[in-house]
Amino acid sequence: MIAITNDLLDPQAVSDPYSYFKQIRQEDPVYWNDRWKGWIITKYDDVYALLQDPRISADRISKQVMDKMPTEGKYVAEVMKKWMPLTDPPNHTRIRKVLQKAFSPRVIGAMRDTIQNIVNQAIDEIEKRERIDIVSDYAFSIPSNVLSAMMGLPSEDFDKIKTWTHDLNTLVFIDLSVKDRHMKAFLAVKEMSAYFEEKFEERKRNPGTDLISSLIEANEGGILSPEELIAQSILLFQAGHETTTGMIANSLLALLKNPDQMKLLKENPSLINTAVEEFVRYDGAAKSVVRVATEDIEIRNKVIKKGERLLIVNASANRDEEKFENPDQLDITRDPNPHLGFGHGAHYCLGNQLARLEVRIAVSTFLQRINHLELAHDQLSWESTMVGRLLKSLDVYIKI
Amino acid sequence: MKVTVNKNVCIGNGMCIGIVSEAFKFGEDGKSQAYNTDPELADLIREAEENCPVGAIIIEEDD
Numbered sequence: 009m010i011a012i013t014n015d016l017l018d019p020q021a022v023s024d025p026y027s028y029f030k031q032i033r034q035e036d037p038v039y040w041n042d043r044w045k046g047w048i049i050t051k052y053d054d055v056y057a058l059l060q061d062p063r064i065s066a067d068r069i070s071k072q073v074m075d076k077m078p079t080e081g082k083y084v085a086e087v088m089k090k091w092m093p094l095t096d097p098p099n100h101t102r103i104r105k106v107l108q109k110a111f112s113p114r115v116i117g118a119m120r121d122t123i124q125n126i127v128n129q130a131i132d133e134i135e136k137r138e139r140i141d142i143v144s145d146y147a148f149s150i151p152s153n154v155l156s157a158m159m160g161l162p163s164e165d166f167d168k169i170k171t172w173t174h175d176l177n178t179l180v181f182i183d184l185s186v187k188d189r190h191m192k193a194f195l196a197v198k199e200m201s202a203y204f205e206e207k208f209e210e211r212k213r214n215p216g217t218d219l220i221s222s223l224i225e226a227n228e229g230g231i232l233s234p235e236e237l238i239a240q241s242i243l244l245f246q247a248g249h250e251t252t253t254g255m256i257a258n259s260l261l262a263l264l265k266n267p268d269q270m271k272l273l274k275e276n277p278s279l280i281n282t283a284v285e286e287f288v289r290y291d292g293a294a295k296s297v298v299r300v301a302t303e304d305i306e307i308r309n310k311v312i313k314k315g316e317r318l319l320i321v322n323a324s325a326n327r328d329e330e331k332f333e334n335p336d337q338l339d340i341t342r343d344p345n346p347h348l349g350f351g352h353g354a355h356y357c358l359g360n361q362l363a364r365l366e367v368r369i370a371v372s373t374f375l376q377r378i379n380h381l382e383l384a385h386d387q388l389s390w391e392s393t394m395v396g397r398l399l400k401s402l403d404v405y406i407k408i
Numbered sequence: 409m410k411v412t413v414n415k416n417v418c419i420g421n422g423m424c425i426g427i428v429s430e431a432f433k434f435g436e437d438g439k440s441q442a443y444n445t446d447p448e449l450a451d452l453i454r455e456a457e458e459n460c461p462v463g464a465i466i467i468e469e470d471d
Binding site for chain 1 (some may be wrong): 416419420421426438460462463
């Protein structure tokens with residue numbers, strides 16, 4: 009037993025998960041949380057090993073959870089169960105192979121100019137202002153515009169996509185404050201499915217060079233069913249959006265809190281690659297992932313029983329003092345940096361190359377063009393979720 | 409054709425093994441290793457290289 013709150017969404021644990029998980033990691037690294045009814049895994053070596061352990065399943069919407077849901081929620085859960093991150097091999101491998109082609113390092117590398125233009129425009133819109141919210145005024149527009157450009161979607165569709173994603177996430181991220189979240193998510197998924205169905209039909213008639221066309225091409229021979237393909241398209245928006253927004257904001261926050269590192273990066277822009285790896289390690293947008301044991305697993309003299317769930321805390325692994333020197337210090341020159349911020353193993357983030365490139369360009373262009381950057385206040389507010397590490401807003405004063 | 413996996417970059421995703429298990433397998437470290445470069449597998453090995461999520465596979469073509 010450890011003397012720490014067992015409420016994983018305790019305000020203190022949400023605002024500073026690193027101190028919270030540090031205590032768990034040091035006192036009880038494989039910790040049974042009686043309130044959440046699952047195991048909390050916090051050591052680097054355990055996180056690394058379990059993420060590639062075939063006895064761990066990613067299919068985590070259990071029958072018990074499904075049974076408790078209203079009809080609308082069940083409909084959404086059925087779509088989510090088709091999402092690649094919630095599937096195991098061999099299904100996972102089959103789906104990933106189709107999507108991977110469109111996200112390979114080479115394909116993403118060719119996106120550089122497109123991303124740079126999107127970032128330049130985002131800065132054009134804010135640079136004359138004195139005070140901005142980095143999350144909603146800057147970071148948010150970048151991944152959504154990049155994804156729309158990749159998918160070849162018109163910008164006038166943008167507001168509705170934004171609303172759909174948001175409504176869907178009230179259920180995916182389990183926002184208990186939204187009472188009608190099942191209905192909201194249901195309507196969003198219905199409308200998104202119809203929208204993407206139409207786009208797929210359009211592209212089949214007039215193929216282009218966009219992501220939807222390449223998904224159709226990669227799916228030649230019908231490796232994925234039409235429903236599966238549409239489920240993945242919804243997923244790409246849902247997954248690529250808030251995490252990358254969060255990553256851009258968290259990176260700039262890390263620099264604001266560490267002025268010496270900000271100065272170092274401004275004076276040495278070529279450090280951006282190691283800097284972004286360090287931002288992901290130090291305060292990545294994904295705190296943890298949920299998995300289920302499919303067999304009994306013995307670990308550090310404890311037995312995780314078949315059917316029990318685990319919270320695998322990447323954010324804690326990334327601050328493990330046995331793996332990283334001075335883990336709580338931001339060091340943008342850290343190299344090698346074997347962080348687990350994008351996960352590990354079969355489910356390693358599909359969009360990692362895209363996210364890395366977006367964050368590099370978004371942070372370095374911001375620092376080049378905005379001369380002075382200062383926190384407007386110290387009241388940081390974080391989304392209260394177990395898996396995401398997402399700022400609600402980041403208010404700053406800027407000067408060009 | 410010479411095929412190597414950069415172990416510092418490989419994240420043990422297994423995409424290459426999913427594409428061509430006759431050429432790649434997991435090592436004891438959970439990372440991929442190339443064990444067979446039979447010319448008949450060349451196209452699949454190139455496909456694996458192209459699809460590696462982190463670009464860890466390096467191919468040196470014969471002259």
